[in-house]
Amino acid sequence: MNNNQAFIDKLRTSGLRPTKQRILIAKNLFERSKTFHFTVEKLNKVINKKGSAKVSLATIYNTVEAFTKAGYLKEILTSKSKSYYDTNIKSHHHFYDEGTKELTDIDYNQVKLSKVPVPPKGKKIKNLEVIIRIQK
């Protein structure tokens, strides 16, 4: 039952030693069948639920940040007050539901940009992902 090597590898390549806490965080993030869109608050609740091992909020923040820097998570800027993260690191778009505050993936080729402006001189496009705000 110790199939943690993938998580350990992600931690190592993120510059982190594989500790019990970090492996648990990695499991909660990456051992999923579907994309996980989350805030740190939500991840903290998932990890520190009833009876489970406890991981401090500081460690969750630090590990999420390291995974983001290493490219294993993507940050989605959606909300004024909270950071959202995404386990889907491919370039893709999102619906953001203003009512439920939930993100949903839109496949990259579901959006076609037939005209894109040229960036100002000396600047390069780093990222072009569309967030479509929806509501009832």
Added chain:
Amino acid sequence: MNNNQAFIDKLRTSGLRPTKQRILIAKNLFERSKTFHFTVEKLNKVINKKGSAKVSLATIYNTVEAFTKAGYLKEILTSKSKSYYDTNIKSHHHFYDEGTKELTDIDYNQVKLSKVPVPPKGKKIKNLEVIIRIQK
């Protein structure tokens, strides 16, 4: 030199009485030749600079919020830590420079979306504006 009626009207239709402080805020926002992209911190600096009349930060926050609700300002979600606002209330797109943290307008017809996904059942698209992140 008292051509403040436009500001007074904006305040009134935002549900605010035209006070000295609010008129000064409105002047700083709307008496401009070009679009103004700003954070509350920046607006506060502009208004409360050397020797000028003082307006409290709370009043600036409240007035910006009222103008936003009334549709005279638009909020741009760009940054994790600070809210950005825009005096250009037409539907349009932006470059966001990750280095300087400045927004630049992109005219609406400089971006062509030839394919847009259908929103989930029961949901409507509220907004589709593109933010293109740029850097050196």
Added chain:
DNA sequence: ATTATAGTTTATAATAATTCTAAACTATAA
């Protein structure tokens, strides 16, 4: 014009997400 009242301004406190700190612990290399 005077006054009563509802609305406003302001300093300051509270809140909430995030980051920092430093002491107790632990993975790992020697």
Added chain:
DNA sequence: TTATAGTTTAGAATTATTATAAACTATAAT
């Protein structure tokens, strides 16, 4: 096995924003 560099954690600090409440003011009624 041990030394050391790295880690975890509770709690403190930070920072943008929002709330509070007392002193002020625009406005409508007299």
